[in-house]
Amino acid sequence: MKKNYSTFCCYIISFFVLFFNGALGYGQQVSPFKQGDRVVFLGNSITDGGHYHSYIWLYYMTRFPKMDVMFLNAGIGGDKASDMVKRLDGDVFSKRPTVLVGTFGMNDSGYFEYNGPDADKFADEKVKESFDAFKQMEARFKGLAGTRIVLVGSSPYDETAQIEGNVPFKNKNKAMLRIVDFQKQSATVNKWEFFDFNTSMTALNKQFQQQEPSFTLCGSDRIHPDNDGHMVMAYLFLKAQGWGGKKVAGMTVDAESKRATKVENCQLSNIKKTATGISFDYLAEALPYPMDTVARGWGSKKSQFMATKVIPFINEMNQELLVVNGLQGVHELLIDGEKVGNWSAEEYAKGINLATLDKTPQYQQALRIMYLNEERWEIERRFRDYAWIQYNFFQPKGLLDANNRKSIEILDQHKEKDGWLNAKRDLYSKAMFPEVRQAWQGEMDLLLDIIKDTSTPKKRKITLVKSN
Incomplete structure (x- = not known):
């Protein structure tokens, strides 16, 4: 079993070396976010109900706790x-x-007509409509002073996955790629940044479909990525920002000489050789990235952690490496007195990735941040449902932000004919009151304050004890 897993991991790593040197290219880099940035993600349902931006933020929360x-x-x-x-x-x-x-x-390019007559004409019309609307958006973006613009090609519509009961819309994604092209051209002309999810994720889908024809990063409807797909999106974006190969922390200790021979993004002190092993104090500048194993969000079936079967996120961006040379035999690892595991001298010399061990105190600290961030995401979703009602329903009726008795009476007249509207009616009945929205915002602000307090790395005592 271990041999098969190792072979699979080597295959994944080799594939991604080729993939990122080819399909992704070097001209699509996105500048890292910096101190004081307010990053707004504008999009459709994939952004609205998705996690990719939340997963990116979780990386910044754990990797740059002071930012x-x-x-x-x-x-x-x-x-x-x-x-x-x-x-x-x-x-x-x-x-x-x-x-x-x-x-x-995704929505700009249309849906069912691709399997009907005049599909090419339909595609031309939809792409033109999208282009015309984008030119208005482009003009508004140009007027934004002091705002960095990053245009992102949509995640793909997966036409190649074999999904029972779901006939794909032929060549829909080709139309989407035409939309991606004019976004890229606009970014070039306006000196904005650009990144393309579509090409990268399509390449991954096709690669893994060779082994598993039903595989997709785009969800069972071919459109909405599940949590694993959103983690892939987060990884691709972070990769484009240049975070590949950046460790959480790294430490190499020589047990015989009682000294640190290499440290990365951390400090080691008080190194002592004991009768049964070695101990030292460890203070990292960052925390490991916690991977959720629960499928979260409406209709989700896959967890964030399942993305690790597809991308080398752990190898590239989540290494908290402990290397100890000069040991003999098997040693138990304890951090702050908590038993973490047992490894041989050879394994310690190769390196133990602490970021994959959920028993460590620092992983448990990061896990708190993950859950707090998830709570924040859940509350923010209420605001997005409220925005959906305001802009999809009330704005065309001249009732944008009216939030009065008339608005809810109009809503009630239409809710039985619109399932989505009906589903959000209860939320609107609360959110229409500014005090409720203020309370929700207060909850999110409090969560962020707690995350900031929780994210500061703590000094840990690492002890290696020789096992009998």
Whole structure:
């Protein structure tokens, strides 16, 4: 079993070396976020109800605990570029972005008509409609002073997965790629940044479908990535920001000489050789990245952790490496007195990746941040459902932000004919009151304060005890 797993891991790593030197390219790099950034993610349902931006933020929360950076969701389910233009002022620019990450194309390109007559004509019309709407968006973006623009090609519509009961819309993704192309051209002309999820994720889908024809990163509907797909998106984005190969921390200790021969992003002190092994104090500048093993979000079936079967995130971005030379035999590892595991001298010399061990105190500390961030995400989703009602239902009726008795009476007149509207009616009945929205915002602010307090790495006592 171990041999098969090792072979699989080697295959994955080899594939990604080729993949990122080829499909992704070097011209799509995105500058890292910095102190004080307010990063707004504008998009459709994939942004609205998805986790990719939350997973990216979790990386910054754990890797840069002293950095103040804010991520804000500005996705609305069902949106096309033409819908986004109508809410730029009230829902996007009002969030005061220093970085605006914009993506669209899934809804712009249409759906069922691809399997009907005149599919090519339909595609041409949809792409033109999207382009015309984007030109309005582009003009507004140009007027934003002090805001960095990052245009992002949409995650793909997966036409190649073999999904029972789901006939794909032929060549829909080709139309989406035409939308990606004009986004890229705009970024080049305007000296904005650009990144393409579509090409990268399509390549991954096709690669893994060779072994498992039903494999997809795009969800059972071919459109909405599950948590594993969103983690892949987060990884690809972080990779484009240049974080590949950056360790959480790294330490090499020589047990005989009682000294640290190499340290990365951490400090070691008080190194002592004991009768049964060695001990030292360890203070890292970052925490390991915790991977959720639970499927979260409406309709989700896969967890964030399942993405590790597809991407080398752990090898590339989640290494907290402990190397100890000069040992003999098997030693038990304890951190702050907590038993973590037993490894041989040869294994310690090769290195133990502490970031994969959920028993360590630092992983448990990071896990708290993950759960707090998930709570924040859940509350933010309420605001996105509220925005969906405001911009999809009330705005066309001239009732945007009315939030009065008339607005809810109008809603009740239409809810039985619109399942989505009906599902969000109860939430709107609360969110229409500013005090409720203020309370929700207060909860999120409190969670972020707790995350900031929780994310500061602590000095740990590492002890190796020789096992009998």
